[in-house]
Amino acid sequence: MHLTILICTHNRAPLLAQALDYLNAATRPAGCDVDIMVAANACSDETHAYLDHYRERQASQNLLSLSWFAEPKPGKSNALNSAVAQFSSDWVSIVDDDHRVSSNFLEQIASAIA
Numbered sequence: 001m002h003l004t005i006l007i008c009t010h011n012r013a014p015l016l017a018q019a020l021d022y023l024n025a026a027t028r029p030a031g032c033d034v035d036i037m038v039a040a041n042a043c044s045d046e047t048h049a050y051l052d053h054y055r056e057r058q059a060s061q062n063l064l065s066l067s068w069f070a071e072p073k074p075g076k077s078n079a080l081n082s083a084v085a086q087f088s089s090d091w092v093s094i095v096d097d098d099h100r101v102s103s104n105f106l107e108q109i110a111s112a113i114a
Helices: 013-025 047-057 076-084 105-113
Strands: 002-009 033-041 065-071 091-094
Touching: 002 013, 002 076, 002 105, 013 033, 013 047, 013 105, 033 047, 033 076, 047 065, 065 076, 091 105
Parallel strands: 002 033, 002 091, 033 065
Antiparallel strands: none
16 A cells, blocks of 8 residues: 655745654554655745755655645645646545654554455
8 A cells, every 4th residue: 555645835944844753753563565646836935945954964864755846826726736746656645745644644644444
């Protein structure tokens, strides 16, 4: 099973960083590959630099794998529609950039899917 966590964000790099910290602190479910996709929606703050930095350290710090893309057209629906075309996973869960997920969030999603 392959699960992608999608986060759409607009100029909220500090909140996005916290959301990613919570996702990485969550227990990873057995038998489920989990990755993160971020749609950086018309961002003009440090979001792109933060996402590049995350990707540079993901392997060495055992972080969830992350891919991201810039959606230049403002609006969450534009970011969501662009993301749909890029999914390769079996399942997708959408998390907002200001969400703080529980430690069993990923396990609960995997359990619901199973």
